[in-house]
Amino acid sequence: MTNVGIDAIDLWVGNLRLDLPGTFAPEKGEDPNKYKKGLGLYASSFPDSYEDIVTMGANASYRLMERNELTPEDIGRIDVATESAFDKSKPVSTYIAGCLEKVYEEDFRHANKGERKFACISGTQSLNDAYNWIASGRNRGKGALVIATDTALYERGDAGEATQGAGAVAMYITEDPSIVSFSKEQGIGSADETDFLKPNQQFPSVDGHRSMQVYLARMREALEDYKSVTGDIHPDDITYGPFHTPFPGMVKKAAVLAYRNVIRGTEVADEIEDEVGRQPEPEDYDDEEEYLEELREFTDTLRNTDRYLDWYAKRIEPTLQISEQVGNWYTGSVHVARISALLHAFEHDRSIVDEQMIVASYGSGAQAEIHAETFQSGWKQKIAKLDVEEQLASRYDLTFAEYEQVHDNHNLDIETDVEPLTTPEDQFAFDGWGAMGERKYRFVD
Ligand code: COA
Numbered sequence: 410m411t412n413v414g415i416d417a418i419d420l421w422v423g424n425l426r427l428d429l430p431g432t433f434a435p436e437k438g439e440d441p442n443k444y445k446k447g448l449g450l451y452a453s454s455f456p457d458s459y460e461d462i463v464t465m466g467a468n469a470s471y472r473l474m475e476r477n478e479l480t481p482e483d484i485g486r487i488d489v490a491t492e493s494a495f496d497k498s499k500p501v502s503t504y505i506a507g508c509l510e511k512v513y514e515e516d517f518r519h520a521n522k523g524e525r526k527f528a529c530i531s532g533t534q535s536l537n538d539a540y541n542w543i544a545s546g547r548n549r550g551k552g553a554l555v556i557a558t559d560t561a562l563y564e565r566g567d568a569g570e571a572t573q574g575a576g577a578v579a580m581y582i583t584e585d586p587s588i589v590s591f592s593k594e595q596g597i598g599s600a601d602e603t604d605f606l607k608p609n610q611q612f613p614s615v616d617g618h619r620s621m622q623v624y625l626a627r628m629r630e631a632l633e634d635y636k637s638v639t640g641d642i643h644p645d646d647i648t649y650g651p652f653h654t655p656f657p658g659m660v661k662k663a664a665v666l667a668y669r670n671v672i673r674g675t676e677v678a679d680e681i682e683d684e685v686g687r688q689p690e691p692e693d694y695d696d697e698e699e700y701l702e703e704l705r706e707f708t709d710t711l712r713n714t715d716r717y718l719d720w721y722a723k724r725i726e727p728t729l730q731i732s733e734q735v736g737n738w739y740t741g742s743v744h745v746a747r748i749s750a751l752l753h754a755f756e757h758d759r760s761i762v763d764e765q766m767i768v769a770s771y772g773s774g775a776q777a778e779i780h781a782e783t784f785q786s787g788w789k790q791k792i793a794k795l796d797v798e799e800q801l802a803s804r805y806d807l808t809f810a811e812y813e814q815v816h817d818n819h820n821l822d823i824e825t826d827v828e829p830l831t832t833p834e835d836q837f838a839f840d841g842w843g844a845m846g847e848r849k850y851r852f853v854d
Contacts, residue, residue, distance in 0.1 A: 411544045414590035414782065415536075416552060416583040417791055418748060419473035421465045422735060423454035423560075423575035424831045426804035427812050429736075433571075436809045448571060449657030449729065453736035454804065456560055456575045458818050458829045459838040462493050462501055463850060466558035467508035467837040469579035473554075474509070476794040479581065481515040485551030486542060487522045490531035490740040492607065493559045495821070495848070500524035504848065505556060508837045511852050520554075528605060529653055530772025532557030532578070532740040537778075539582035540591050552583040557740035564612040565816055572617075572656045574736025578744040587787030588751070589766070594638045595780040598630025605773030611821050620773055621659060627777035628652075628663055628769060632670055635779040642671045648764040648784070649753070650725050651746030653771040655737045657729040660746075663769070664725045665712045677716065685710045727753035734801050743770045747782075748797065754784075755792045762786050805830045 427433055429450050430441030444450045456465065466489060474480070489501040502522035510516050525531040525538070532555065539553035558577035563569035604620035607613050636642060650667070652660045672678045673688060688707055694700035711717055728746040730753065738745055747768065754761050761784040771777045807815065811830060818827040833853040840851040 410593065412585050412590045413540045413543045413582065414586035414785065415580050415588045416586040417473050417477040417479070417581040418588060418744075418751075419469050419476065419579050419795065420741070420745065420748060420797065420800075421469035421472070421577045421579075422797075422800040422804065423456040423460060423465065424804055425455035425457055425807050425815060427453045427455060427573075427807045429453060429571070432807065432809055432812070444571070447658055449661065449733055450572065450736060452734050453573045454575050454734075455573070455807065455812070455815055456819065457805070457831050457833075458815070458827050459833055460575070461819075461839055461848070462491055462495075462558040462560060462577070463504040463508065463848065464837040464839060465575065465577035466501065466556040466579070467505045467850070469558070469577040470505060470509060470554060470556055471512060471837070473579040473581060474513075477581065477791070479552075481509065481513050481517050481520070483552055484517065484520055484554045484581075485548050486539065486553040487517065487520050488525055488535040488538060488553065488555050489523070490525045490535045490555070490557045491559055492526065492528055492531070492739050493561070494524060494526075499847070501558070502556070504850070508850050508852070511850075527776060528772030528774050529655070529739045529742060530770045530776050530778060532744055533768070533770035533778055536580065536582060536591065537595075543582065543584055548584075552581050555580045555582055557738070557744055559739035559741060560819060561737040561739045562612060562816065562819060563615070565813070567612070567615070568617050569613065569615050572737045574738050576735055576738045576741055576745070578738070578741040578748070580744065587785055587791050589747075589782035589784055589788070592781035592783070594635065595778060596631045596633070596635025596638065597776065597778055598627040598632075598634060599776040600627065602773070602775035604775055615773075620775075621662065623773070623775045624653075624659065624771050624777070625663060625666060627775050628771060628779075629666065629670065631769070631777035631779045632667060639781075641674065642767065643675060644668055644671050644677060644720055644724075646765060647724055647767045648761055649728055649750035649766045650769065651728040651743055651750055651766060652725075652769045653743040654729060654732040654746050655742060657733050660725060660729060664721055665708055665717065667769070668717055668720060669708055669711055681711075681714055681716055684714055731797060731801070743768065748795070751788065751792045752795065752797060755789060761788070
C-alpha cells in the first residue's frame with residue numbers, strides 16, 4: 410500500500426497581535442479570565458494592511474519551499490483551503506502560484522490548481538485529495554502543495570470577535586513522507602446544519618453556542634465511524650490528539666467526551682471505577698433525560714480524575730500552545746494543532762517514530778473527520794527548521810484603537826487608507842488593484 414503523508418510543513422503568522430485579556434477584554438468591559446480560563450486564548454494574530462489570504466499563503470509556501478529546497482518542478486498540484494476567498498471564480502491557488510513565480514525561475518504551468526470549501530474542514534479535505542492523487546499514481550513522482558489560509562474576522566460587536574485570528578499553514582504531501590503518514594482509515598460525521606455560514610457576505614453569521622454543540626455531535630459520529638473501521642482505540646495509544654481549535658476551550662470540551670468514548674470497555678474504565686463509577690449506558694434507562702443527567706455527572710467526575718488530567722496534559726494540551734497565541738485560523742486551525750504537537754515532541758526530545766496521532770477535524774455546516782497519522786523517521790529534522798516562536802514574538806502589539814483601524818481596513822464595505830504598522834521584509838505584500846478588479850502582489854526583499 411502507498412505510504413502518503415506530510416513531508417514538509419510551515420506556517421505564516423499574521424504580522425499583528427491583539428492581546429485579548431490585556432487590551433481587548435478591558436475595552437469590552439469583560440473579565441480577562443473569560444479569555445485566560447474560559448476560552449483559553451491569550452492573543453489573536455491579525456493581518457497588517459498589506460497582508461491577506463494570498464500573501465499569508467504565499468509566505469508560508471515560500472518558506473516551506475526554501476527551507477526544504479523545493480522548486481516549482483517538485484510540485485504537481487496546489488490546493489488552497491479557505492473560507493475567506495474574495496473571488497467566486499479565480500481560485501486563490503492561482504494568485505499564490507503567481508506570487509511564487511515572481512521568486513522562482515521555474516513556473517507552475519503543469520500544476521493542477523484548485524480551491525476547496527467546507528468551512529474549517531476543507532484543509533483536511535485537501536490533504537485527502539492529495540492522498541488520493543498520489544495513491545492513485547497520477548502524480549508522476551511529484552508532491553502536492555496544500556495551503557490552508559484565512560483571515561478569521563467577525564463583525565465588530567459580534568460574540569465571535571473574541572475568537573478571531575489570521576494566518577496560513579503550508580504542507581507538502583508526498584509518497585514516503587518525512588514527518589507523518591496518513592491512515593487509509595477515516596471516520597466521517599456529517600449533517601446539514603446552519604451553525605456558521607457566510608451567504609454572500611464577508612463576515613460570518615454564527616450561532617457560536619450552537620456551533621459548539623454541533624462540533625461535539627459530529628465529532629462523536631466521526632469517532633464512532635472511525636472505530637467501526639479500526640476497532641477500539643486505546644487512549645494511551647494516542648501520542649497526541651490535535652483537534653480543530655476555534656479556541657482551546659472548545660478542545661477542552663471535546664477531549665473529555667472523546668476520552669469517555671475510548672475508555673469504554675478498557676482496563677482504564679475498570680481502574681477508575683471506584684472513583685467515577687460505571688459509565689451510564691442508554692439501554693439501562695427508560696427516561697432519556699435521566700440518562701443524560703447521569704452521563705453529565707459522570708463526565709464531570711471523569712474530567713477531574715488524575716488519570717484523565719494526566720492524559721489531557723500529555724496528549725492534548727501540547728496541541729494548543731500556538732492556538733492560544735493566535736486565535737482561530739479556520740481551515741488552518743487543526744494543522745496549527747498538529748505543528749504544536751510536533752514542536753512539543755521536538756522541544757522535549759521525544760522518540761515518537763511509529764507512534765500515532767489521532768487528528769480530529771471539523772467544519773461548520775457541518776462535518777467532522779477523524780484519521781490517524783504515524784510519525785515518520787525524518788520528523789525531527791524537518792521540525793528543527795521551523796521558527797514559530799520567532800514569528801510569534803516579532804508581531805506588532807496593537808492598541809485597541811489600532812485594532813479597530815485594522816479591522817476596518819480589512820472590511821470590504823469600508824474604504825480606508827491606513828498606513829501599515831509594520832514594514833514588510835523578505836515577504837509578499839498586497840500591491841493594489843488591477844484593471845479587472847484583480848489583486849496584485851509584489852515580493853519585498
Ligand atoms: N472566569 C472564567 N471563565 C469565564 C469567565 C470568567 N470570568 N467569564 C466567562 N467564562 C467562560 C464561560 O463560562 C464560557 O465557558 P463554558 O463554555 O465552559 O461555560 C467561556 O468562558 C466563554 O464565555 P461565554 O460567555 O460563553 O462567551 P461568549 O458568549 O462571548 O461566546 C463563543 C463565546 C466561543 C461562543 C463566541 O466567541 C463565538 O461565537 N465564537 C465563534 C465560534 C465559531 O466561530 N464557531 C465556528 C467554528 S467551530
